Amino acid sequence: MAVSAENKRRLVTAALVGPAAVWLFTFLVLPFTAVVIFAFGERAPEGGYQPAFTLAQFANLGARSAAFTNTLTLAPIGALACLLIAYPVAYYLAIKADQKYRMFLISLIVIPFWTSMLVRTYAWMYLLGARGIPHLFELAGIDDVRLLNTPGAVLLGIVYGYLPLMILPIYVSLEKLDRRLLDASADLGATPLSTFFGVTLPLSLPGVMTGVALVTILLLGEYLIPQLLGGGKVFFIGNALVDLFLQSRNWPFGSAIAVTLVVVVVAVLLVAMRIAWRVSGSRQVDLI
């Protein structure tokens, strides 16, 4: 049987897209549909879900307003802290570092990803706990230094955990930077500082936006770090979800919060894309 070129192309497309489409449908679309249905239901008397059609769960979102406030405050602060530390590192790697060592230095940033996030966070628990850094302070005569289970510890854990996700996109955009532009800027009499703010920074903004969006979105769902380094006293949306599904077993309310979180993430993503389009002046932005 002869297969026309057109059909052949369609077949190839289907074969390439098919597995991903089936995967996403089964493990994303179907479960999320269930979550949306649950969000309009009621908590059964013994916990769990019972069918209903009510907006009561959404009306009750205020009962977790503290979790939303904490998350929506900490996610941008965490992303900003990551950015402030990541940019100089990425700049050094892309512009200043010797070509010979560049891959080695990048691998140093990536290597921590080879061990579990959980293990690395437990390591921080030990370092920040009484037998770790506070003990060194004690030896130096400074008593009663408390680091573990403070908001500072949570921020530290977040910066540590998410830093590579900020460094890598900024590095990529700086690495693509045409060096002749820097020379031209210098030839035209710009100081290094004004070259940085006039040329380098604007051209690397797409990378910055990618990094900020990536880290912010992941932070909106963060659960582990506040739980382990915040001592369970810092309560994020992720923690509220875990409690609602596993402790009070109020699945409909948990689903309503999950749906709201997805809406917030999509909104953040749209705003980030708008800004990225504006600064790059085109729609050719690879956001993630």
Add this chain to the structure above:
Amino acid sequence: MTKKHRENLPISPDDFMHEFMRFKRGSVTRRHFLGVTGLGLATAVMARSPGAFSTAAYAAEDLGTKMSIATWPNYHDPATFENFKAATGVAVEVNVFGSNEEMLAKLQAGATGWSLFVPTNYTISTYHKLGLIDELELSKLPNFSAATENPRFTKEGQIDGKTYALPKNWGTTGFAVNTSKIKTPMKTWKDFFEVAQTEADHRAMVHDYQLTTIGSALVALGYGFNSIKADELAKAEELLIKVKPHLFAINSDYQPGMRATDAWMTMCWTNDGAQLNRDVPAIAYILGTDGGEIWTDYYAIPKDAPNKAAGYALLNYLMDPQNAVKEHIANGAPTTDSRVISLLPKDIVSNKIVYPDEAALTPLEFGAAVTLTDPGRAELMARFKSA
């Protein structure tokens, strides 16, 4: 291995017959015969591999090769599961949980894959009501002895005269105090919450668990441990939110913090109290004279257990006092079975953390089923944690 199977035999057929006749005549011992023919080794190997030669107790049913249990942290002697595997060939996968609520949530969601689990007394009536557990067939559990059990710790396993769960260990919920750091003498939950805001500022831990955290706050205020009255809960919430800024953590995994001296005092279960005190003698375990919790953990079999036969076999194995006593020594929680007490070393029976005087237990209450499903307590806990 060579290709001809005869060359791999430990003994040639002719020699085998020769040795067999010598054994029959009585010229050689049985041990010599088994040794020289290789049969001794073969028997030993066969005995270890189930299916071919099971022990009589497990021969009746096919137990499969694996099962899964849901239980609590630091609650079993790891050797127990190794020994069970050696005896039956069934490998046990252990799932560890932080709260009864979480166990219930998983069973409500379905398809847990557990063939045995360890719910606490106050949850069993809810599991029964939701149809998540079956009545136990006691004929499959000959090692269980109702006569030697203390009824105080078995009654919640029975509903309408039928047995749905068998007791594992009992215990109490008190608090552990590092007496090398905290000098104020403490006796009550009222003391606990006061010291948490003063001498133990940023050094106290409460459980991430509605039953004990809200219950202890209620007791400190002079109310019942299981109260769900709105005005009493409101008072408890006020106390908890006032204490929260002074806490080190809200976490049920308090042993690491106590051992590292990050935390100086914590709400604590008997078994953790015994383990902490054993390793760090300065850590004392105190039962509130104003109240608190007494509990029993039970074994039950989920209705949808994928390997019920193995679930029964493991439960029966754990009911054997010889095995239960090892569990007891490993986890430090007291037993409900007098057969096990008689096997215990003296220092455990006389340990007042593990076996407190009856008078210390009098003010304590068993958790009530209603706290498990009361939305008021769940929301209070969420407000406390997010405050």
